[in-house]
Amino acid sequence: MAVPEPTLKALHIASNAAAERQAENISAVDVADRLGITDAFFFASAQTERQVKSIIEEIEDALREQLELKPLRREGQTEGRWVLLDYGHFVIHIQHNEERENYALDRLWSDAPQIDLPQADEPQS
Template sequence: MSAARAAADKLADDIVAFDVSDQLAITDTFLVCSAANDRQVRSIVDAIEERLRGLDAKPVRREGEREGRWVLLDYVDVVVHVQHAEDRVFYALERLWKDCPTITLPDDVNVGRDGDGAAGDEE
């Protein structure tokens, strides 16, 4: 998953992907990651957009960039949530989507809270 690799390259924390396709008609995957501060949130967002632009993918929607606390990038098939660590704890998206299966991320992506992580390469 290119977005997850781009986030990992900018040292995003707790990168987790959920298959939400059975729960939502608007997307297949949620990718969630966090950062220690607003500046790093923006850096991760920039890296994801740059990497996916290289694959001819542009977000159809972007929200929260001005505040830099929780930025949402909607690429239709995947929605990326980059959150400030405090907001991630407060909103607890993992708790909301706990019934959805996690998606195995590539080995070169840092591992999420559940401790999984193996090879794979989907968009």
């Protein structure tokens, strides 16, 4: 897998933060060999726009507090249907369930290597 250890650690933190806010279908894929502009995509979904925003806030807070990371770019925050956080080496996609089903990013990247993510509250290494 081409994803560096610091990125894996950040994805694990994001996974736990998303799970803390009851995100659904949490997953991540290694896109480094296919894209060249980022190492990984992180996906999660939620039932409401409010929950999408809550998940994004929790992820941002956790990454800032634990790794002192801030997103380079944030898109979609106002609508709360599909929010993207670009951290450079990885990109977080939190989508409303309808957008997740409609755009099917999981299917688009189904041939990319999956990244193992911890379950909620699993200790970080």
